Amino acid sequence: MCKTNDDPNAAWYVPLQSCMHRVPTEENERGSKWPVAWPNRVTTAPYWLDRSQTGIYGKPAPDDFTADYEHWKKLVQKTYLNGLGISWTNVRNVMDMRAVYGGFAAVLKDMKLWVMNVVNIDAPDTLPIIYERGLFGIYHDWCESFSTYPRTYDLLHADHLFSNLKKRCQIDPLIVEIDRVLRPGGKLIVRDESSIIDEVEKFLRSLHWEIRMTFSKNQEGMLSAEKTTWRPNSYASSS
Template sequence: MFLPGGIYLLEINRILRPGGFWVLSGPPVNYQRRWRGWNTTIEEQKSDYENLQKLLTSMCFRLYNKKGDIAVWQKTSNSSCYSKLSKPNMYPSKCDDSLEPNSAWYTPLRPCVVVPSPKLKNSALKSIAKWPERLHVPPERLSEIFGGSASTFKHDDSKWMIRAKHYKKLLPALGTNKIRNVMDMNTVYGGFAAAVIEDPIWVMNVVSSYGANTLSVVYDRGLIGTYHDW
């Protein structure tokens, strides 16, 4: 996080949806009381905190709340804030529009701000459906995926409902506390995980690095996932 340029924070900005929160617990938060235990000086910690706040402000985050050793920042939902990133000599600057914002498999960290797409009007935290409704609502980011649509999403959803019932007939332990962790090794929209959401089971959705990048849809459903190259 405190590498030159704050590149880890820029990556957090990339994956965090508009209106989302970032929480920091530890240095340099509450440096006024804690600096003696951090093998540093109060001046160094004060400088770190001010630089952190300056960087987050330039990235269009605001300090939402701070209490004790915990500070919470919120990413803006107001796209007009990002206009300042186009100014000359501005750091961090806006990422080139040619960069795929959701690309992450063996993609170098970007020393720039990935600005939310203006085409997405309902992907901010306050705009998405609440849990558990969001699990079965076609996410707006389907429009960014080749072949993605509300109809293909609904078809995938219903298909996995049927498949999950069939799997439980073949493997009666599925759906009980005898099987607690499952990896869907080639998911598309997280359909299997959604189909067994009421069961005592934890599903890791794995999106193939060779296929369509649908991980954003998995996240928008409120599920977890990752990339892999099998």
């Protein structure tokens, strides 16, 4: 059996151990019960989220979970579905690059697409909550390349990703990675600080992306952009 101090959730640059973790036995411990049946599990706070725990946004964890879902439900219905010029019938797969609770993906559950939820390695570990909802998810550090083929996704969603990432590394390599991962004609939605939106827009224009919409209010902004088929006509020769 694994040692009691061995974290069963640790998954980023952690060596494998030849041991097994103990089966949860406490009633309110994660893994001691089956989750709520689909599709109700998508909108139901996991039974192991306790009100004594503080959520990501400062409320008791179950309330934080619900508030996050209601926030994304309102935003998607009011803005994303009709206000960004995106033909959602052409979107087959989506990546939420900073997923938190997976609320954005939860709102899209009835659409004919799937969402990869990415939990950043420097953020609180909310991937178990995403799994409990019956959604896809993965850990990642956006200071590194993402393990996927080029031109894999139809839509990338970045909610305050760049401002958080900028504390640890530069954002221009991430813009290049976004350009690699997204298909031509694919869409990028960014919500972040206004200064970050301006910076991202400049990078995207340098790559000949089409900026479909930008909006800023009270130091917060949103950007919607489309990757084009442009490629440079010539390449610098290596010496």
